[in-house]
Amino acid sequence: MKNKYVFTAVLLAVILFAGIGLTALYLHQQEPEVGDAQEVTVVTSFYPMYVAAENIIGECENVTLENLSEPQTGCLHDYQLTSEDMKLLSTADVFIINGGGIESFLAEVAEQYPDLTVINACENIELSEDNAHVWMSMELYMIQVQTICDGLADVDAAHNEIYRQNTEEYIEKVESLRDEYSEMFTDLSGRSVVLFHEAYEYLTDELGLEVVGLMDLDEERQVSAGEVADILSVIEEQQVSVIFAEELYGKDMGDTVEKEADVKVVYLDTLTRGDYDPDSYLDGMRSNLELIREAFRNE
Secondary structure, X not given: OHHHHHHHHHHHXXXXXXXXXXXXXXXHHHOOOOOOXXXXXXXXXXXXXXXXXXXXXXXXXXXXXXXOOOOOOOOOOOOOOOHHHHHHHHOOOEEEEOOOOOOOOHHHHHHHOOOOEEEEOOOOOOOEOOEOOHHHOHHHHHHHHHHHHHHHHHHOHHHHHHHHHHHHHHHHHHHHHHHHOHHHHHHHOOOEEEEOOOOHHHHHHHHOOEEEEEOOOOOOOOOOHHHHHHHHHHHHHOOOOEEEEOHHHHXXXXXXXXXXXXXXXXXXXXXXXXXXXXXXXXXXXXXXHHHHHHHHOOO
């Protein structure tokens, strides 16, 4: 009988130790290995920043990319954060902004989420006065892309190599586009233009064009008869033949000046709206460059 109890005790001990061992093995398998990538949520402020981040992140596993505003919102002038926006930001590890005052709500975000990592894409760029539409210059856009890459790599070191490889490939595409039209830059150097949107200042500067008149039009802009007369005088005195405008807000004024002066209005894309296609910046900028080349072709 005694042997029976001893046997039972040994058997129970074996079962107990086996159970402990299996449990430990299971828990070990559930724990992430050292160096495994953690889940990272990246939120961008608006369309140009999303497209840049989209190309940098690529197919990285465990990285979720979201955009704060709808892709058709356009620039964020006077944008008001919604409860859904704040809910989304509460899940974010990184918030990518253009900077330079485009995101007028940034103080509210900082107050609500003081520990949120913010990457300012304009950090390494000297702005032209209060104009932060720097993505309209291919050269400056490449700086923004690199700044975003560096910021993401600091936060998410596990994907450092992927971010940098994707960034290098994307910048090469932007450089290739710029090189493709480099001859046009030389041909247009010194030519005078009038702008109906400040976003085009960076593009015209890159092309070597001289801006002799600017009327920054948006949805709330009320243009006086005096302003119309002044811009018509500039067109005549400076012998301006081409005006760059955004169709959404500049079409009425464009129609007016085309009736009153011998000038061609070219409607360019500010690259702030689209369908989230990774190549949307490249496609939009190429379209702008073709429109500009055609406008000056017979000048």
